Amino acid sequence: MAIRTPEQYLRSLRDGRVMYVDGKKVEDVTRHPALKPAINLGVLLYHLYQDPRFRPLLVTQTEEGEDAPFIFKRLRNAEDLLRRREYILTLARICYGAGGGPCYVGPDALNALTVISRRLDRELKVGYVERVENYRKYLLKNDLALAGAITDVKGDRSLRPIEQIPHKDFYVRVVDQKKDGIVVRGAKFHISRTPICNEIFVSPTRAMREEDKDYAVSFAVPVNTPGVVLIAAGQEHFEEDNFDEYPVSASRHTAEVLIVFNDVFVPMERVFLNREWPYAAQIARMFGNFHRLYADTYKYADLEIVTGVAALMAEYNGLEKVEHIRDELAWLVWYTETVGILGKAACDNCVVEPELGIAYPNALYSNSAKFLFANYYHEAIKYVQDITGGIVADLPSFKNFLSAETRPYMEKYFQGKAGIPTEHRLRATMLARDISSSWVQGTTIHAEGSLSAQKISLTAIADWEKYKAIARRAARISDGSEHPLTRDLPLFPPKWSP
Amino acid sequence: MAIRTPEQYLRSLRDGRVMYVDGKKVEDVTRHPALKPAINLGVLLYHLYQDPRFRPLLVTQTEEGEDAPFIFKRLRNAEDLLRRREYILTLARICYGAGGGPCYVGPDALNALTVISRRLDRELKVGYVERVENYRKYLLKNDLALAGAITDVKGDRSLRPIEQIPHKDFYVRVVDQKKDGIVVRGAKFHISRTPICNEIFVSPTRAMREEDKDYAVSFAVPVNTPGVVLIAAGQEHFEEDNFDEYPVSASRHTAEVLIVFNDVFVPMERVFLNREWPYAAQIARMFGNFHRLYADTYKYADLEIVTGVAALMAEYNGLEKVEHIRDELAWLVWYTETVGILGKAACDNCVVEPELGIAYPNALYSNSAKFLFANYYHEAIKYVQDITGGIVADLPSFKNFLSAETRPYMEKYFQGKAGIPTEHRLRATMLARDISSSWVQGTTIHAEGSLSAQKISLTAIADWEKYKAIARRAARISDGSEHPLTRDLPLFPPKWSP
């Protein structure tokens, strides 16, 4: 089929899928007002496919020479990763800091299985590699959009999957094994973009022990598969197409859902892990490796807006020369650009596994970027709010600006620095408010792996032997251990005599 | 009239006042849905007046022995301040962290003028003391609700009032002097509770120089005075009486407005400052002294909720034993209770000026409380969001819980710790989301004086001579200066011989 048109894409979403918003069934996801900002994100990609300026970045060629979506291309080296980053960044800049296009999580989960299926087959010879590659071809050929469903609902966080008390379905699991497939039950939560995708790719969210083995499952199904139910997450302050007051959040939304799997049948050729429990942890970790790159990159585009609106408000309020405002702006630049370059460094310094034919981002730098933006985001928002002023909380609605009766008051009294139209100051204020919502803050901490997950990742990844060897040398501790970095360093201080 | 009934109060707000919401004129402020949470706050006081458990706290007696609202009583000593604190705290706990009743700012501005009018009359003998006291009697006798209008719209923050460029009305000013009164023009912003008050008390927001003297003006007018126009501030996520999803913000709102003064005539007996520019700074500072107490106290009630919802979510998620969660809870307790005790310490250690017959809170502790809560609030919210989990951003709307079709999924999959009804976890999550809105964060930084204002206040208040004297003694610097604290301290180390 090659690359789809916007119309083909939209039509494909009208497939009988079962979805609820506010407790009511949605007839057509492409026509429900609450889903419009998500559809905006999704359809954008298909418009850009038609644009010769963007097509070379977004479209790749299959081995057969057919055009196909770049997002599903297997990543083999730093160039591929840098192109992926360029892809994400370009679309995120167009979409005000959100990844444009229908899917990122699904492709990253597919990438994780690409790596781990090779490792698994090498040991257990199940034949997963072939299934994964067939599925990849199917996606490339039909230009499908693939959601990625990783996070389970989890229940009591102190208990493992099998230990949960009220029921055993807090993590998606295999409840039946048929001859030609498996039956799965459970629910995945925080699953972005599912309503604007064609397929769902499921993989485990955590390490499993043997007793949890029914929960070690990975598979893919179409969104409209019987038994699949989507329930939309709530949204903060949404008004359809109110781009004045909600310039970012009314434009785009990643449409998180709860996906319920009510005893869903999955045919064997779409099963990529089936109780091989030791591989669950590997898949979860490798998924993270790929998905950090997405997070680091779109967040950089997001932070450019955060820093930009702070700079605008400082100017519009006449505060540009105030020292503490300048200090806050300096901090925001540091924060934004450090996130940006860490994401790029994760590509530049990627890990290539030639025997697997795959490359993945350097986890140290990609996790460092993620940790930086998640751990310090509230501080950034504090600065934006400080610079914007109390108006960020109390601005009369923009309808007052559009009303003939109240507009003169708005024009006169909300003017800031001379020469700046009042409307510009109002718009910048509305942007500042829109980007500092609690939704964004909660997302920043938790999306693509929580803050704790980052710390755990950093601890797991770090080259502790390097650090310890360096410290032992400095402390003159000789414990017989050796490290390549310190082994051959010359003696210091050197021997010399005055 | 003594104390009014709820009905009398509500009726008094239907007085022809000119108010706009979303650019449209409001017919009756007591019947407009957007104002309902504010009316909730206001009318509460009049209900409590009827409740014998609360009446002794809320009602005082005039010299003539008539019942009158305690809020307008002149504060003479620590007991009065502690009762004021108890008043604020009691109503704030009832109202989920917002000061219940219609007014706090106005009484604090009246208190400030009570002090400064005495100082001014002592020097200039204008007769302001009598005017202020007559006005106080009028308020007490008629049980009126008084808004306080302090903050101007300010225009370019780097310019003084007289230097503003597009026009000269960015700060409220006297534009004409009539025989029997003055004419004022300008606008005040962020003025809480005006729609639920009967009168507006205006006083300066900053120090003025001689060239700014037309801006050194203080006065009071009824809200329905010709030329007074109110424009409502926007509100985050409001749905009328949706106490499920917005348990705090749908219940109460402080109804900030822009108040425009379109060449409003003020009779001389309601003018409390009229171009005596050196007193503008004193009034602004003294207002702050009184108003911090309000801020410190209601915020303590607010932080009890913040800490409480964090504790609930930790329990409901099964996270109570996780060390970093416990550390965050410990920090929240420290933060909450330190804010609380600092506010109390400001009363316990108040400044009494017997010759003026007035007491005001200790500015060092009241500003320290304000600085603590404003400077660290984003950190508190980060912890609440971390503990609550990603559900704080993505929870499906509560309508899904109320719908027969989706409720089973919600019940099953949003269960947390066994034994906790799912509904409780959902409600606690909605509370966590409601209190972490950007509106609250912006308000926390800016309301009752911005973060910078706190730092400036602390610098202005601090007993620098004490600190320097102590440091000079430690550094063995003898510069001839003396300080009571260090002057008579014995030599250290003492002379002794082994």
Next chain:
Amino acid sequence: MAIRTPEQYLRSLRDGRVMYVDGKKVEDVTRHPALKPAINLGVLLYHLYQDPRFRPLLVTQTEEGEDAPFIFKRLRNAEDLLRRREYILTLARICYGAGGGPCYVGPDALNALTVISRRLDRELKVGYVERVENYRKYLLKNDLALAGAITDVKGDRSLRPIEQIPHKDFYVRVVDQKKDGIVVRGAKFHISRTPICNEIFVSPTRAMREEDKDYAVSFAVPVNTPGVVLIAAGQEHFEEDNFDEYPVSASRHTAEVLIVFNDVFVPMERVFLNREWPYAAQIARMFGNFHRLYADTYKYADLEIVTGVAALMAEYNGLEKVEHIRDELAWLVWYTETVGILGKAACDNCVVEPELGIAYPNALYSNSAKFLFANYYHEAIKYVQDITGGIVADLPSFKNFLSAETRPYMEKYFQGKAGIPTEHRLRATMLARDISSSWVQGTTIHAEGSLSAQKISLTAIADWEKYKAIARRAARISDGSEHPLTRDLPLFPPKWSP
């Protein structure tokens, strides 16, 4: 004996005690240069006893009407605690932020046993109350100085006392039970002021389980008891009586030691806990309650110097009007005075147990003070160093100022603001450097309970039921639980109809 003279005190320290500094035995602790700053601290108290301005604060009367050291008086109410605070603060201000006099820890341990022995005897009737009170009388009568030895050396922090691997003596324990006493072995570390005390009071540092019961031991012995060995902690940059360069650290030192108990015999009348393991935790916690007050108070005196030297350096460098310097100073004032008032609030709001005849500080406020100063101290030092400038690291030694050859260069080039003698700027710089040493920072985090201990204490103390009840009410969660604070709060919003 009543109150001792300085000479009597010094003589009492020459008692044959076994002490090592730098691996060498100390002949006479009152004549060893490394111990001079500690002796300075100790002997001060005896000088002040002779000073009629201080004697009323420092001296109390026994039931027999004899003068006796106030520090051992049983604390019965808020007045006693406030006097104790005044005692600590007065001596700490004299001694540049360290508690003057020989002892604080010992008396606090004695206080803890005073409370817990009553609880224990009520249940087990061992007769500890009488032993404790006899010992108190002995101390009062002979005006002895009492060290408190709480912290054990601990070995592997992840293991309990009985689980330790290389040997079992990482916590002090009973190794033999004789007819008339016990034999103890082990070592206590970080034990302040032991070299300047006459007696050592030992009590447990943590909760014990039944298997650890040999470690549940409390007792007192003279410092010169056979088998007791003291090894001095190192000191940062010490030069005897160099009050120019080390104005604080050369003046006073709290003389921490490792105390080794080499199978020391303790007679039964000095044993206050002997394997009653459930009481170990209670003693440790109650000791903390008393000892926080000491920490909060001397640290307040210490922070006055920190803030003072920052203010001096800002002035001397001509930086007083720079906004970020002013902000840092404002923060330091907030930090200092909040620590101060929290300590006072812990006394004002103390817990009185009339049936035990004892009062102890409010643990919520005393722990909040401790947490505040320990958690933010590095930030304070960062500000001091920022304000002082690079000179804090690079100042040529003061000997250059005292040398005729180099003084002219020092005078000319280290001048700051005109009118300030260069010497003053140098002295303030040396003070800034002296107070920001790593020793002070490490101590601030760890002394009187580590940072983690504070968080654990705050979590243990907090009134979680209050917070949860308040949050449940706000979230409209009805789970049948009741709390006095929320039970009778009226409905909000109230019922009213427009």
Next chain:
Amino acid sequence: MAIRTPEQYLRSLRDGRVMYVDGKKVEDVTRHPALKPAINLGVLLYHLYQDPRFRPLLVTQTEEGEDAPFIFKRLRNAEDLLRRREYILTLARICYGAGGGPCYVGPDALNALTVISRRLDRELKVGYVERVENYRKYLLKNDLALAGAITDVKGDRSLRPIEQIPHKDFYVRVVDQKKDGIVVRGAKFHISRTPICNEIFVSPTRAMREEDKDYAVSFAVPVNTPGVVLIAAGQEHFEEDNFDEYPVSASRHTAEVLIVFNDVFVPMERVFLNREWPYAAQIARMFGNFHRLYADTYKYADLEIVTGVAALMAEYNGLEKVEHIRDELAWLVWYTETVGILGKAACDNCVVEPELGIAYPNALYSNSAKFLFANYYHEAIKYVQDITGGIVADLPSFKNFLSAETRPYMEKYFQGKAGIPTEHRLRATMLARDISSSWVQGTTIHAEGSLSAQKISLTAIADWEKYKAIARRAARISDGSEHPLTRDLPLFPPKWSP
């Protein structure tokens, strides 16, 4: 001469230079104990020159094909910068986090003049390019060590050079113009490594106005020039060759000095700026561009030790599995590696000015690295001290371990985790203490440009137009401005119809 031997280098420092330590003249800088750690740093380079493993990195070839020190090579592209980084990192790892070899600041100042002399000559044709290049050849040919003297003593920080009150010499200035040279007076402070260098390169520390033009001066002189006087900065806890207790600080020191210029004559061929005041700011900024790379790189080596000792102590104390310890370690890894990669990114993304034949580091990333390490260093130290435990403050001196009498106690009671020799735990503790000194902290904030300087640099460097354009687009503000990044971005949301 090509490359010198260690002996030649040491001999060259015995040149009659005038230097004072503690107010006393130093006869021979190579034989004074206080300078030994600095000589250690310096002489190392000459030892490594002889080592075939290091020589290729450290030695370059002149155009004439002679061996010469790489450090003076003109940097032309990213490869040169990366090699410079490798040079710094290699030596810093050998020298426990300090740049090994005698000089870095001087070469960076020379590099700055290399750029700015070209700009200046293009406009004013003074002939500075030739002088600079001749001097470079002289340094290369003779393998000299060059100190860089930038920071002036500054006096009152609120006054410009010409405004200073007690005298006019707070910034180095030209006091006389002779036919063949100039006479300079003043003092430079914090000048690293001067005692171990042969020559001093002076350049301005700040922007100058026309009235300050006498202060716009750059030149070079030998260290032993008449009128040049060096006064050594103090050192924290120094004991000669005590590598046990001061493993880092006794090994190496950068020997900061105050350099006094007592009316020193400088021949014209060594004058590189002579009152051309507009270029002072350019030189200061360009010097910063080069010198950040040095700071970012050696600090990375330093932070590897910081993180390493934290990891060791966690292990030795048995704390590796405690969550908050793991979180602190994760933070340290993030901090260390982000500093590291930012420095590398500054090279990878350097600015090349082909027409000037020179490349310099990307200031955005190099300043971001510097800001990161300086702004968060105190937090890092807090974590190290928390992990190390109170022992970091109270460890008995290592002499106790070396003494037969006390060693058994030390061995037994300072053991940590089983299997780790006590000596290792002691050594790691001593390292932790050594690296957390106030000297290091002060240096971290102030060296290579203060914290404020970083914020000002970041503000100056940032691409504000980019950020503002991005924010304007998001806020739908059309003010006619254009930016390449946003100009051609397609409309979002795209036009589509459901």
